[in-house]
Amino acid sequence: MLLHQIEESLGEFILKNGDSSSLNLETLENILKREVDKGRRFNKGSIKDIVEATYLDEIFGFALDITQDTSIGDSINYIYSLFHHLDIYEIRNAISHPNRQFWDCYWYRVAAIASDPVNEILGLESVKQTLVAAENNLIVDPPEEWVNKIIWQIPNNLPHTFDHGLTGLIGRNKEIDELKKHISNPRVNTIALVAPGGAGKTALALDLLEKLISTPSSSKFIDAVIYTTMKTEKLTTDGVVSLDAIETIGELQEAIVSSINIVFDESFETFDEAIKDMQDRKILLCIDNLETLLRDTPQAFEELNYTLPVQWQILVTSRVSVSNATVLSLDTLKQKSAIHLARTYASKKGSLELKEEIYSSLIKSCYYNPLAIRLTIDLLIAGKDLPTSVGVANKEIAEFSYNNLIETLSEDSIEILETIFVEGDSNRLSLCELLDRSLDDIAISILELSKTSLVRRNSTEQGETYSLSDSVRGLLLISPRNIKARTKIQNKIHQRRKLSNEIDIRRAQKSIPQWHIEFVPKNLKENFKVFISSIIRHLNKARQSIETAASLYRKLKEAESFYSDEYLFHKIFGIVLETLKDYNAAENSYKKAAKLNPEDPSSKYQLARLYHSTKRYDEALNQYQNLIEMKWINEQKENISFGKSILNGYYLSLLFSGQYTRIEEETKDWKKMGIYRGIVGTFRVSSLKRQAENTSESDPQTTINFLIRASKILDDVFRNDGYVQFSNKQAIKLFDEIEFCFSKSAYQEFREEGKLLLEFISKHLFEVISEEKQYDVKPLIEKLSDIAIYGNPFTAEVWKDISNSSYSYEKEEDGVPIGLILVKISSRPSSASYLFAKDKYGTDFYLHYEQFKDGNWKVWSQLSVNDNLFIVANHDEAKAGKAIPVSEIYLLDDL
Template identity: 40%
Template sequence: MDIEQLNRIKASMIIHSLETSLGEYVLSIDDIESINSNSVNSIAEREFTKGKVIDKNNVRLLVEASYLDEIFNMAVDVTRGTSFEAKMQNLKEFCSYMSIFDIRNAISHPNRPFPDAYWFRAASIASDPLIIQLGLKHVRQALNQAVSENLQSPPEEWLTNVTWSIPNTLPTTFDHEITGLWGRDKETKDLESTLSKVRNNLIALVAPGGVGKTALILQFLKDISLTPEWSNKVDSIIFCTLKNERLTADGIELIEAINGIDQIKDAIYEDLCTLYTDKHFDSFEDACTILESEKVLICIDNLETLLVHSQQEFIEFNQSLPLLWRVIVTSRISIDSATTIPLSTLMKRHAVNLSRSYFKRRGISDFKQEDLELISDRANNNPLAIILTIDLYLKGVDISQSITQSQRDIASFSYTNLIESLTTNSISILEAIYVTGKSTKAELIDLLECSNEEISESLNELSKTSLLVRSTTDTGNDTFNLSDSIKDLLLTNPRNISIRNEISQSIKERKIKIQEQANRNQILGINEFDQDFVSATVPESIRSLIIDLNKIAGRPANKRSHIELVKLKSRMSELLAYNSNNHELLFHYARVLQALQDKNNTLEILNRAISLEPNNPRYLMAKALNFFHQQEYPTA
């Protein structure tokens, strides 16, 4: 007998004994009233779907029909209010932490690997003092027999009774197991709610790199694979990753990974062959046909690797899958046709707890609370940045330098590939927002001198990534700024330095121009009754255009440039699309139209300005002059 099979049998002896002992513990109390009614109803309903009717008041029948997790819950229920409650709860949490459900699942699938760690974890559970304190002596006896290799395999019926475990190809170990998953209860509930809705056949968990997308989705899929209720919704879970690099304290490590739709199909095909050993498939397409009635859940991790090159190819792949198959992905880029679940960085307290937990797992206990808060804050509460900072610190780098290096590395790791795939206009927008701090769409149109369509197209491209942060003002306009991480990256690695310099110079010149106009207003005594008055409350992008208009309008009619007026009309028109209720912009736009001798539209725009500011004497005078120049004297 090889060592893997030996360890499988020894672990099975312990887990079988624990499950049996917990059941006997519940039976010894024999108090149906103490057991949660929801648990009772769930077990009874499941058995009913199998054609069995059980008495909800019969504890023995309920125990016999239960799975390990349910028996644990019953054991906690029957100890409620006693001195054993905390011990039983602690034992359940300890067993969960030691991956007892994964071990139970691996025991019953002889074709799957059985790591040495599973045997050691089972032995750790059986040797814990809680086992004796709770009177579960048969578990300790099973450990002693296993250690002495007095092997006694559990009944075959017990080995095969794992319908609560959904067949899957999830990894046997997760990177986040060292600290556990912190602060993701809300997102977990969002995932559960979204996946529960049958119509959501493509779900995307979207966030920047390092925030914890992979950790969350793996933990979620593991949890549902071990939850009996999900066995009615999902028949199997396939996991594949396109992750091609890993960030560590030593830098970025390249990983051999799946690349492209064809390789995704090949990986899914191989996993389906592993899970459905009773069926034969000649190809991925053949598997889709044979398993079209199966509820297969496919998880593709780090999909942005593919999306940056061809989103349409993936959408076509998803549409080709059987109707009952569903896809859930993690990505730094959103997908047009997907139901998106955004994932933000951790809340401060969870980030601090993660820092504390990771220090402890690395064997460090003499840390200061202020250091934990500093690391979390400077890492922008990004889980990967926190872990990277601590790893660097433990390698001998001081905290300040560790934070600086991790910020630089995480920014490069999270965003470099995304930025390199962007169009020139999108990169220009990033540079513009970097310079201004935050910008509205109208301001971007003005700064970059691009059309509404060009800016809209680029913002749409950027909105599919996690590069921009969008917020809405009180007036309903969207403003855009950059996350701290992307600011750090652009600080050290400008993507278009010439654009950045041009924008900086343009903003500088605009401020000088505005100040000169303010000085002119003061010197000449220009006030709100004058046609060329510029209010200080008007946004700078609009004020700048009004000043340009005043310069043109100040020339004799025969010296005014028609080309300049047309260009000004176009730029004001673009701004009006996002400032349609700005009466000052409407008024000055009407001045441009009047200079271009567009009489009908001039009056229409003036009327719109007056409707927003009915008693403004400047607007009323302009309307009167418009009628006067058209020789409509009574109306004027």
């Protein structure tokens, strides 16, 4: 009553304020064509005829036309927006469809418009009067012809009754919205709604189409809806019932022509004639149960689709995949929706209310399939018990849908089904590995399966995984489609599990620590553990072979979407990218790894090294600092080498960024650093040497102070920590700097300091160059011997001979053989086969009887402390902090 009055008042507003010349001509032409097509007489020059033939949305359009540039134009716009926001068109169509539920909210929406002051502004006083009458229960029915008049409907041939009409469509709002989105997109030509039998494909399609034909905004992309079905049989409580239906492409074309003739009141005789005349119309063609055609002639539908006009869209329902279509697969109903459907259906069918646990058991046994639920309740009402009812329904559904669907699949897709059955939860990479197929082959089969409801697709940020529903798993269990493939896959999974165990055993046997690049955690998924271990095994080769590195890159790139949540994947990927010189991508990979696992030291260490190698010392310093704060500088045996690497990177970053005073400040307590004292002390030496370099030209006194301090620290390092490689290299640089300074005249006055520094070099040079075999010591010795300082040890002949690499046993003038070291016994356990000795520089040597070349045990046992011997040092066997072993021992008298 109230809505009728609003519409009538708006029509009177147009009659009172406008004329045909002020109305939109295109809209008038559309109304004229519509009325002529329906066989009605219409005078487009008569404003009265126009208003009588106008739908509600068109009335608003005309009201906006006649109020354009007037003071009340905004008021028309306002009331028009209220109609849209409150969806009054839905209410108007509900009035014309007695089978539709009429909600209480409809009254309040219409009352909100009727009570708005805008009606008084527009002079629609009768609306307010009707509202008052309604509120006082003075109800006057609107004209019957108005009630029966549908205010908006796109031409169509949809059936008047739907199979789901009893309950309405339940639990499919998400799918409805997705279908609407596809249909309203002009770039989507063919849409396929795919699911097993009984899932509700037809119900969903019809429910959507009914909404579209009754919604005015749908006319923007649809001129008409044509519906045809190819269903050949129907499930009932009595089993499968055959139907008269379309089975060939020719019959389908005839059905389309017949539907066009009905919808448009035409008389086309051929398919070609019909589509030619309708080629400019935006027609939505719905073909139900297309699998009837696809099973027999799969190419026929594609050929039909190519012949249809460009502006047409096709919506099909099918149990099998449809090529070149946008596919929407229907999942089973959610538990809540399935219970709602069961309860509603049972109530509508007059069944007694069942207990909640019975509903739960029923829907679970029916695998949440709508048709199975309805059939089971039908059987219950017919007097069957619940187990029997469910058994019959599921038996029919399995025979009716599953077997037919499986028969349409390729062998590759069948193998994928069997793989997922065995593996439980698969991704594309695991399918590639287990089936020995390429990623492209797997993608093709996954596409085929995704167009059915056999496989569940689970999408996450890390990629897709695939699983089977309980119903499909049960059917595959009792009806395996390829038992040979299943056995082969099971064996491969067992082999993969064995490889995973071997990886864990190897890691434990080698005691690979967490920071090591080969460390593979035990708790990784088997797929990933085997995959990443195979990559790690080839990393060393990749560093020397661009082909190997490129091959590893391709493997990692293919797997990226599957393992993007694994920190170890990104770390290893970063190493490969760095090998290929893609430093930006490597940096991003290391950062991802560190973010995924902030406790992993290796990712941060790799990132620090990358920053260092690309001269970004401040950023490298931050990473090393973080590792130090994580307490990786410790004295646990397995972490010492890693701790030294961290300290090395940390102090080098400070050194290369010129922060010498900071190094000096942070290394004050280097002697308290335990196992790390040598490396920390050596970096203290490096910072002093760098500062000496900076002052060597301008301030000799300060420079000498730096050099003296550096030499004392290095002397301590050699004495207590041995001649390790890192300290030797820094010693050579310090030796060079001392020579550089004292070869200048400005340093001649510092004779005592110079002598001390030259004696420091003389004391350690032989041991240093013995370890650094690639270093050519001759130029340094020659330069050192030229320094004019009294007591310069390098003026002795021994250094000239060493620089000439003369290691013969010829005696010098003082009787000391060339190539031997004169030592004095410092420690002599009684009756022992070994003893200790020192050279003149205080270097400790370990002497064993086995190396005694010119005497027997009696002579050996008579040697005592302070006796002199000649030895040949065995520096190859020397260990840090230990006395240096010897390879030959000689008596002084014999030589």
